[in-house]
Amino acid sequence: MKIGFVGLGNMGLPMARHLLGAGHELAVYNRTQAKAEALGAKGARVARTPGEAARGAEVVFTMLADDHAVEEVIFGEQGLLAGLGAGGIHVSSSTISVALSERLAEAHARAGQGYVSAPVFGRPEAAEAKQLWVLVAGAKAEVERCRPLLEALGRGLSVLGEQAPAANVVKLSGNFLIASMIEALGEAFALTRKAGIEPKAFLELFQAVFARSPIFERYAALIAGGQYQPPGFAMRLGLKDMGLVLEAAGDAQVPMPLASLLRDNYLGGVARGLGELDWAGLGALAAERAGLDKPTP
Amino acid sequence: MKIGFVGLGNMGLPMARHLLGAGHELAVYNRTQAKAEALGAKGARVARTPGEAARGAEVVFTMLADDHAVEEVIFGEQGLLAGLGAGGIHVSSSTISVALSERLAEAHARAGQGYVSAPVFGRPEAAEAKQLWVLVAGAKAEVERCRPLLEALGRGLSVLGEQAPAANVVKLSGNFLIASMIEALGEAFALTRKAGIEPKAFLELFQAVFARSPIFERYAALIAGGQYQPPGFAMRLGLKDMGLVLEAAGDAQVPMPLASLLRDNYLGGVARGLGELDWAGLGALAAERAGLDKPTP
Amino acid sequence: MKIGFVGLGNMGLPMARHLLGAGHELAVYNRTQAKAEALGAKGARVARTPGEAARGAEVVFTMLADDHAVEEVIFGEQGLLAGLGAGGIHVSSSTISVALSERLAEAHARAGQGYVSAPVFGRPEAAEAKQLWVLVAGAKAEVERCRPLLEALGRGLSVLGEQAPAANVVKLSGNFLIASMIEALGEAFALTRKAGIEPKAFLELFQAVFARSPIFERYAALIAGGQYQPPGFAMRLGLKDMGLVLEAAGDAQVPMPLASLLRDNYLGGVARGLGELDWAGLGALAAERAGLDKPTP
């Protein structure tokens, strides 16, 4: 298939590489062009604008940092919306706001283009190892056309209906669950440490009794070890995502006091210069509040 | 071994039965004597007071509802403290406050008796199936003497040092982690439902991506199904335990805002007559706050 | 002076009337024209667009419901920005977001126009009685030019520097203080009622010991009487304002957990159909959580 790919960061680059590896014809665009060249050397066409990457493509992916980056790439001059032909499909894999996802759905519909929302669970290592879990929502026919591409990216796929923004709500809800668990673990480690329990002992118990879940165990281990650097997913991104959760919750009229708590804590971390710690750093903040060690930026 | 067992509720009865089955000589006491008779028929001696169950025992277990019940059984006239001989060991498996555990440690020491704190993770079904996970803390020699008994009750054992109350902190921290996850799931289901996602679809995703943990999956399923009755563990017990968490946290000077949130929500549920719902009922409260269905007592 | 006035709601109408009464030449615009006619009968010129109200004016006021209404009036075709001549000053009295206030400052500066932010404290009765308290921020010369107009509207004026959006931060902070007190009073009345104290008795005490402040006493009386209708300021507006507070706080990196709590509570009220209760209705929610009476929409 003829595919465009916009956004070659830690997540986008391995995703694009898998699509290339699956035999598709790929045009890639990245703001910092050097990253695009790497794929150029493997046979991708390097585009100089998002629009150029979209031109003639059946499907064009975007995998970008935030709402702002997506808006620029889509709506800017020489943007994807202008470049993609009628009938082309935009597959949006970034973690963006529900409101922007709704705007994209409308804009592409007006342009006679398709729009599929396909955010993913998994960190860069999972992207490398084709172990992402892909959420997907959008018009049935369009989802089906993209299905083989999405299956090439990960270990599983959840189809979430025909309203594209629903996939974004679910992605944000997932990040909310993870952050909740981080906060809970942070508070629990602070309490047990003050009772003289070695973090390692509580971690082993958690693994034995609770978890058997790679996600939760990973964060429990980070907190147990006080290892917040380098960040796998930075605190400032946690702040961004909890902001998106609360925005979606506000629009849907769903009070989420736990999400508010998480957002306030991430905001406090960022305000104090800790935005580049891993988002498991809620554990560091909980320890500090308890009079244990101070977090180091 | 000569063993006493006080408290034959949903948890205590199967635990006592396993000890009997392992060939030990058992004396049992329960406030409602009928339950004790059942074990009497299988060879246990039925005592008429806690003290009588303790008399002559090398080890005496207690498995009771709360601090109040434990205080009565231990310190009352004809209580366990008076009945247990010097050198006897009290194994306390109830979920009690850290402060009471400290008091027990002192009282038994003064009486020349041993005290081992051994709370467990697992519901009545797990107790039946010898699938409990046992936490244990106390003087090394005493823990070692009790180890075969504790191993007869479950699938695993975590030894948490020589300070008995530490095991209570860890047990409460575990319940705190579970309640945190329940609240997070409750809020996430409310948000995704309002976005038009079927609870079943979000549940499947949760199972696929996050959990692979029987504890979390169980609660996610209860919330997805809106099934809060009959309670496996009632909301009023959740309230009790979060109260104990906050008490321990206060004594240790550990601010736990998430635990405060959980306690307030359980308290609100109980205040409104929902105390007998399963503690997963935080999900019902989150749905109600969002203008979805009202909880039914 | 030649003045325009856009927005003749409960607040705007009496404000415009006072300006007219002070002898100024007034052009007025309101979306629902009937309200403008009332002032027309008293000598104001009735404009058919915001731009027309601004044309030729030295100063043009806006007093509108929210960000959205302000954006339409300012940036729309035949809007205020287009109609106001170079050198004209826009005085914005609406409670709007800090971000929009910043955008207005930039837009007017680009158009060679002045921008003064002048939100007010006080309900419609205070506006009628010239008892508003006016906050004002903006370039010194422009503030001075508007000062006599602003003094004609109320009983006092606080000048808050040359950065116009600062006045919006302060206005939002004031509403946040009021909502905080409402929540605190709501919880305190729920607690004392459950201890058998008559709300009237606690109210008298509050008046005697704490308050001597018309704002706080007013809300204490509403909660003591359970009088949430008709709304002086509706819960859905409380939700809006707490949203603006948190937005400003997020941009400034200030964690405000109390504001989060207030927003969640207002959101829950609105989600359940109580958006038209007075924002003192936090007291009704606190009572309900305590198992006292249910709020009635």
Next chain:
Amino acid sequence: MKIGFVGLGNMGLPMARHLLGAGHELAVYNRTQAKAEALGAKGARVARTPGEAARGAEVVFTMLADDHAVEEVIFGEQGLLAGLGAGGIHVSSSTISVALSERLAEAHARAGQGYVSAPVFGRPEAAEAKQLWVLVAGAKAEVERCRPLLEALGRGLSVLGEQAPAANVVKLSGNFLIASMIEALGEAFALTRKAGIEPKAFLELFQAVFARSPIFERYAALIAGGQYQPPGFAMRLGLKDMGLVLEAAGDAQVPMPLASLLRDNYLGGVARGLGELDWAGLGALAAERAGLDKPTP
């Protein structure tokens, strides 16, 4: 009248002095006897035990630091309960838990003694200046007998019914309102400071628009000035009182999320060694969370 007075701290000493000055016959007890001697020089009898201070008294006051101190003084050997004759009345002015107040009511009733709960609002300066506001609850006849004494202590009296512990609930609710306002002010000052508003300017506005209440203005001034030392009422006492509020609220089944927030913040302050700051120090914590200045112990 023959009066005993136990507890001559910052509050108790001036209260006792006023009673002496009103012409009553006074016996005083204080753990640190030096303070009692000062009153001895003015004509009071210095007792060596609480029981001795109570012996032969018609009314005996207690004004002590916390539950623990009251329990010792009342129930200890040579305690007040043993020393006070039948028909004597204990007037308890300390800020204690509702649960202890209930216990006291029962114990005195069993001993044929009266019990009047009479906590006060006001700091030491107010006690000196006879400006306290006294809450009182208890059996009508007993309250009437004590009324002249209570009126000699302050500027006003609120009679709160015949259930003595109700006065304690109201006292705790009052402290909860103050702490709520402190937190709200703390967050508002942090937000406005980040917007470039001088604390002094926001303070003036608060005084002009909101307050006209000495209590709130005092705390606003402390926060505006960052003046948290010496403490008028220390953070660790704020923690104690918020703990008592939540305990009472738990027993009465009243969820108070704002009280939980306050308690967590005080607990965090104390855990980090700031327990001796004034309880207005919530303002210091809010500023720190926002990345402004760090609190200094």
